[in-house]
Amino acid sequence: MAMLQQEHASRKPLKSTAAISRFSNILRNWQLYVMISPVLAYYILFHYVPMYGIQIAFKDFRINKGIWDSPWVGLKHFDRFFNSYFFERLISNTIELGLYLIVIGFPIPIILALLLNEAKAERFKKFVQTITYAPHFLSTVVVVGMMMIFLNPRYGLVNQFISALGGDTVNFMANPSWFKTLYVLSDVWQTMGWSSIIYLAALGGIDTQLHEAARVDGASRIRRIWHINLPGIRPTIVILLILNLGSVMAIGFEKVLLMQNNLNLASSDIIDTYVYRSGILDANYSFSAAIGLFSAVINFLLLVVVNAVARRAGGTSLW
Known part of the structure; x- marks a missing residue:
């Protein structure tokens, strides 16, 4: 004791x-x-x-009753969403657009960073960095406005060029088959320079003696990039890829909403725009909260699965 x-x-x-x-x-x-x-x-x-407000996804929320006094309905709103007419279209459009962004938009900043890292002319390097960084500081409204002007079927620069070549004008913004491509390409143009900064920082941390030794051994520039630079920034690439795949359902509705119209709705209607219409315009707060919670859970599960796969495959992970 x-x-x-x-x-x-x-x-x-x-x-x-x-x-x-x-x-x-x-x-x-x-x-x-x-x-x-x-x-x-x-x-x-x-x-x-x-x-704290997540609980309204399981209630019939009424503003005059508040969160606590609103009646509990369980999974009613989830069942309504899963059985709605728009469910398949919303899921397919959201996943397709998210994966399209990753497949096209994710590698381009890496390639840009590798090319800029190999550039020897400092003035040219700074010029390219300025040109590619600048679009990041434009608001989404300005970017979509520029797209509408350039792609206008009557006086847009793109359609004037098509007409000069003898082709028929195309109403790009109203064509559902063009929506995802326009969204992804404009997003790549706006973000590739800014997204390349972290890769340039990672490339700056690679030991220069590795390149000197490879150069002495007669390795070409392409082989040095492939065997030194890419392995050197692989942990950064893997971490950012995990984060991107973990947010494939969280595209954001601002740009989609600005580009959206009744003619391209079949391709542009995603979960976030549907939540906006249901929650803000129709005041179905509980229903929209249930949809948002469903999307967040899917993103969380994707993050956990992709992180586990990355940890087993290469030893790099978020946790």
């Missing part, structure tokens, strides 16, 4: 010492905590606090 009391007494100073050490560490690095506090506040206020 005395030994137990002695052991218990000896643990208290250890715990207090650890607490003092943590507190002193915070005081010593207070600048870092001040810098990160706005980010933490943003996520707490706009991402974690709203999770």
Whole structure:
């Protein structure tokens, strides 16, 4: 008994010492905590606090009754969505557009970063970086407005060029078969430069002695890129690929909504735009919350599965 009391007494100073050490560490690095506090506040206020409202997906929410007093209906809204006329179209359009973005949009920043890393002329390199970075700072409204002007069937530059070659004008924005291609290509144009920054940073961390040794051995530039640069940035590529695949259902509705019209609805209607129509325009808050929760769960499951596959295949993962 005395030994137990002695052991218990000896643990208290250890715990207090650890607490003092943590507190002193915070005081010593207070600048870092001040810098990160706005980010933490943003996520707490706009991402974690709203999770309280997830429960309305299982209720018939009424504004006058509030969340707690609204009647509980279980999986009624999920069943309604799964059996709705639009379910198959929404799922297929969302997945197709998300995968299209990854297949086309994901490799291009990697290729751009590899090419810029090999460029020797600094002026040319800075010029290309400026040209490719600039579209990132344009708002989505401006980008879609530019698309409408260039692709206008009467006076658009693209259709004028087609007419000059003897072809028939095409109403690109109203054609469902063109919607996904236009969305992806415009997204690549707007984001490829900005997305390449992280790969350029990863390439900058590769030991230059590896390239010097390969050059002495007679390796060509292509072989050095393939055997040194790509393996050097592989962990970065894998992490970003996991994050992209884990958000394949979360495309975002702003650009889709701006490009959407009644003529291309068969190809442009995705889960997020349907949630907007149901939740904001039709005031079906519980129904739209159920759809949003379903999409979030699918994204979470994809993230877990892809992360597990990446960890087993190459040893690189988020956790």
